[in-house]
Amino acid sequence: xxxxxxxxxxxxxxxxxxxxxxxxxxxxxxxxxxxxxxxxxxxxxxxxxxxxxxxxxxxxxxxxxxxxxxxxxxxxxxxxxxxxxxxxxxxxxxxxxxxxxxxxxxxxxxxxxxxxxxxxxxxxxxxxxxxxxxxxxxxxxxxxxxxxxxxxxxxxxxxxxxxxxxxxxxxxxxxxxxxxxxxxxxxxxxxxxxxxxxxxxxxx
Numbered sequence: 001x002x003x004x005x006x007x008x009x010x011x012x013x014x015x016x017x018x019x020x021x022x023x024x025x026x027x028x029x030x031x032x033x034x035x036x037x038x039x040x041x042x043x044x045x046x047x048x049x050x051x052x053x054x055x056x057x058x059x060x061x062x063x064x065x066x067x068x069x070x071x072x073x074x075x076x077x078x079x080x081x082x083x084x085x086x087x088x089x090x091x092x093x094x095x096x097x098x099x100x101x102x103x104x105x106x107x108x109x110x111x112x113x114x115x116x117x118x119x120x121x122x123x124x125x126x127x128x129x130x131x132x133x134x135x136x137x138x139x140x141x142x143x144x145x146x147x148x149x150x151x152x153x154x155x156x157x158x159x160x161x162x163x164x165x166x167x168x169x170x171x172x173x174x175x176x177x178x179x180x181x182x183x184x185x186x187x188x189x190x191x192x193x194x195x196x197x198x199x200x201x202x203x204x
Contacts, residue, residue: 002054002179005035008169009049011115015040026051029172038062039161042140046115047072047158048166057179061161067135068162069103073110074130075119075155076146080106084149088132092148096138099145103133112157113171119154127154 009015013024015037026037030051038050038061050061060066085106091099107129121127128151132142143153159166169175 002052002057003035004054004057004164004177004179005030005032005051005174006164006166006169006177007049007051007174008166008171009041009046010171011046012043014043015049030174039137041158042156045156045158046171047156048161048164048169049158050161050164062137064137069133069135069160070137070158071131071133071160072142073107073112073157073159074132074142074146074153075127076130076151076153077122077125077127078151079126079128080130080146080149080151084151085130087149088145092145094138094141094144094148099138099141100134100136102145105131107131115155133160 007026007030009026010024010029013026013029015026017025017027019025023043026049032051034053035051036053036058038052038058041047041049052058061068085104088102088104091101093099109129119127130146132145134141134145138144142156146153157166164177
């Protein structure tokens with residue numbers, strides 16, 4: 001049995017608990033002792049981050065060989081046409097090699113919390129939302145993929161990792177799930193908090 005924490009990481013928060021430069025960290029959103037992020041989410045991206053104190057579970061979630069699909073809502077500049085979407089579905093060649101094929105579709109503007117600061121709008125240039133699912137985790141991969149097909153990413157929200165979804169969590173909120181699969185032996189830090197959801201204000 002393992003504890004897994006689902007956190008909605010706010011915009012401009014690091015996916016770590018300390019920072020020598022004074023930027024916002026996970027310590028401002030969740031204070032459960034002994035947990036670590038299973039993977040990461042960029043400082044300027046938002047959405048689902050998974051945390052646990054189970055090292056074997058972190059490996060199962062974050063290691064590339066397990067190919068956990070990650071789904072993002074992506075607000076892009078311009079109007080992606082069918083050719084752009086098909087290029088993403090086939091896979092595009094970035095400076096570190098070709099990507100695997102992605103699942104992508106147009107998305108009606110979702111109901112998402114406002115971002116502080118808001119995205120940059122350019123006069124006369126529309127924005128559109130895409131839902132994009134990948135099975136890789138390269139550095140800033142989604143942003144580089146949309147830029148490659150001519151549509152820079154303006155806002156990026158991760159809404160799912162494998163079977164886990166962001167549903168119902170506002171920025172800075174978290175919830176605990178108990179996984180009843182066998183877990184590798186591990187030591188737990190004392191003083192683990194009781195289950196709960198805590199609200200924190202997003203910081204810019």
